[in-house]
Amino acid sequence: MTAWLRERMVLLLGLGVLAYTFVPIAVVVLMSFNEPAARNVYSFDGFTLHNWANICEDAAMCEALGLSLRIGFLATLVATVLGTLAGFALVRHDFAGRSSANLLIFLPMAAPEIVLGSSLLTLFVAAGASGLLGFWTILIAHIMFCLSFVVVTVRSRLAGLDDTLEQAAADLYATPAQTFWRVTFPLVLPGILGAALLSFSLSFDDFIITNLNSGNETTFPMYVWGAYRVGVPMQVNVIGTIMLLFSLAVVVTGELVSRRRRRALV
Amino acid sequence: MPPSADTAATGAPAPAAPDAGPGGSDGGLRLSSLTKRYANGFTAVHDLDLDVPRGSFIALLGPSGCGKTTTLRMVAGLEVPTSGRITLAGQDITDRRAHQRPVNTVFQNYALFPHLDIYENVAFGLRRRKVRDVESKVRAMLELVELDSQARKRPAQLSGGQQQRVALARALINEPEVLLLDEPLGALDLKLRRSMQIEIKRIQVEVGLTFMHVTHDQEEAMTMADTVAVMNGGVIEQLGAPAELYENPRSTFVANFLGQSNLIEGRVLSRSADVTTLDMHGITVSVPTARTHTDGDRGWIGIRPEKVLIGEEGADLDAPGNTVPGGVVSDVSFVGVSTQYLVRMPWGQELQVFSQNTGRTRMFTVGEKVELSWRPEYAFCLDINQDAAAGVDDGETR
Numbered sequence: 001m002t003a004w005l006r007e008r009m010v011l012l013l014g015l016g017v018l019a020y021t022f023v024p025i026a027v028v029v030l031m032s033f034n035e036p037a038a039r040n041v042y043s044f045d046g047f048t049l050h051n052w053a054n055i056c057e058d059a060a061m062c063e064a065l066g067l068s069l070r071i072g073f074l075a076t077l078v079a080t081v082l083g084t085l086a087g088f089a090l091v092r093h094d095f096a097g098r099s100s101a102n103l104l105i106f107l108p109m110a111a112p113e114i115v116l117g118s119s120l121l122t123l124f125v126a127a128g129a130s131g132l133l134g135f136w137t138i139l140i141a142h143i144m145f146c147l148s149f150v151v152v153t154v155r156s157r158l159a160g161l162d163d164t165l166e167q168a169a170a171d172l173y174a175t176p177a178q179t180f181w182r183v184t185f186p187l188v189l190p191g192i193l194g195a196a197l198l199s200f201s202l203s204f205d206d207f208i209i210t211n212l213n214s215g216n217e218t219t220f221p222m223y224v225w226g227a228y229r230v231g232v233p234m235q236v237n238v239i240g241t242i243m244l245l246f247s248l249a250v251v252v253t254g255e256l257v258s259r260r261r262r263r264a265l266v
Numbered sequence: 267m268p269p270s271a272d273t274a275a276t277g278a279p280a281p282a283a284p285d286a287g288p289g290g291s292d293g294g295l296r297l298s299s300l301t302k303r304y305a306n307g308f309t310a311v312h313d314l315d316l317d318v319p320r321g322s323f324i325a326l327l328g329p330s331g332c333g334k335t336t337t338l339r340m341v342a343g344l345e346v347p348t349s350g351r352i353t354l355a356g357q358d359i360t361d362r363r364a365h366q367r368p369v370n371t372v373f374q375n376y377a378l379f380p381h382l383d384i385y386e387n388v389a390f391g392l393r394r395r396k397v398r399d400v401e402s403k404v405r406a407m408l409e410l411v412e413l414d415s416q417a418r419k420r421p422a423q424l425s426g427g428q429q430q431r432v433a434l435a436r437a438l439i440n441e442p443e444v445l446l447l448d449e450p451l452g453a454l455d456l457k458l459r460r461s462m463q464i465e466i467k468r469i470q471v472e473v474g475l476t477f478m479h480v481t482h483d484q485e486e487a488m489t490m491a492d493t494v495a496v497m498n499g500g501v502i503e504q505l506g507a508p509a510e511l512y513e514n515p516r517s518t519f520v521a522n523f524l525g526q527s528n529l530i531e532g533r534v535l536s537r538s539a540d541v542t543t544l545d546m547h548g549i550t551v552s553v554p555t556a557r558t559h560t561d562g563d564r565g566w567i568g569i570r571p572e573k574v575l576i577g578e579e580g581a582d583l584d585a586p587g588n589t590v591p592g593g594v595v596s597d598v599s600f601v602g603v604s605t606q607y608l609v610r611m612p613w614g615q616e617l618q619v620f621s622q623n624t625g626r627t628r629m630f631t632v633g634e635k636v637e638l639s640w641r642p643e644y645a646f647c648l649d650i651n652q653d654a655a656a657g658v659d660d661g662e663t664r
Contacts, residue, residue, distance in 0.1 A: 162377065169390070172390045186381045
């Protein structure tokens, strides 16, 4: 018995860790098919497809979801473009204050969110924009905290890029613009895409900073937080499951592409 | 191979060069008073003049920091010269940017594009210049370097030697006026390096392009190039065919960097048109005047170790030679094809002697008294003011 256990210890521990990680996710998927007996019940009372068929039964939830998606896409777009440009500047151009800029870019990541959120609120109010709190202030806040992550990701990708590749492109008759679009950009692109995905999930997820700067608007995390006090609709689990499937699809596609590429080579 | 129309069309309008000198007019590469001084004051290349005829294979040989790579990068357009001009195929290209020059480079680390397959790597230059028949040209080039079966692989899937050939193919396919090779064999193991040396030389002869090769490996330079320029401290110490450089070095640096040399101090006794006689620590020796590269009354008498014969005391080694008695063997290393001796001379200096193992002479042992001899025509004489140890370590560290 002990010998049997000793041989399988690593496997069992591994399975334990996997269970620890995946049980909460499994609960979300399971609950998306739940038919609760009462609004305030946290138990699985019966199987139904009703939640999936009527995702927007609670219009407020879908409204909050729509807001989060809009903000997520816009914040990702702006932060990725600005952050990529900043990343290039920090690696490729020597300017006064470059080293301090490199250091300061970490500050928004290191600072506690509650500090960032409250100081941003103070700033908006002090600037006389307290009446304007809402979509635009949320967007500004999200771009702000996503930016650092994009800069850091793009910068490290670019710093790892061998600059003789660009010299080789120039040597092979590529103009500076062609060198950028045919060599530099494709090689940095995985870093940019990674940064964009990270930005979106940071933005979609954010509660603390958003809560402080949202005025009368409600994002999806804020809606869920509010709903838990009165009984959360089961459709929240449907949204959670869809998000999960989406992330899985991204990962699996990435893996398939690289595997097919590898197989084509052999 | 004549310059095709698409080779000339490198994107930018080619400025006419009315001031092309005699070196430029034959279509070769000409560097005039080329200097590169960095912002920190370091002069990498100093007032360098060099003519490379079209279709020739030149090697820039020297220790690291001698300016050979900087010179190559200035030709490629990757470094901007501080002063001086670069003329190629009759045109002044000094102010043209890298992508506007009919020059291609094989980089030291190959610099293959990792996101493109082998085919697209090789096609890169053709596509940028919008050349037609990319398909057939790339196929032919991949065949030349024997990589036609690997066309759809990525660089990371290939071995070092294969990557090296891709880098060569990617540059060659553009039929540049000059192909630059920046220590392209440094990362390969010895055996592969030797076969690639022969391979590159074969391709150069086949395509007939001008090659400029930068290396710190004297054997590589001598094996591959028609002409070797030995560089040291930002200047060319000596330029010539490999055999000429080896047999008749003009400076102690060249004498030591290319192979090994015994350099013995001597005082000039007389000078005629043919022969210069010197007093070498009490022994009279002669050196051809054509190989005496000093005007002073003293000089370094140089002789290569394999040109020195070794024999027992009083032996009749080689009648017309300079005979140097009184040596004592202080070290013997048997290396198979030859035996290498160190012989301590009466004036305290140890001379190197390489003796071929022909079987005609016996081996000597440490402590034996021996006599040395060499034919005067193999000796050379250098400026006494030069450092006798210049280039010694540089030549040995690979």
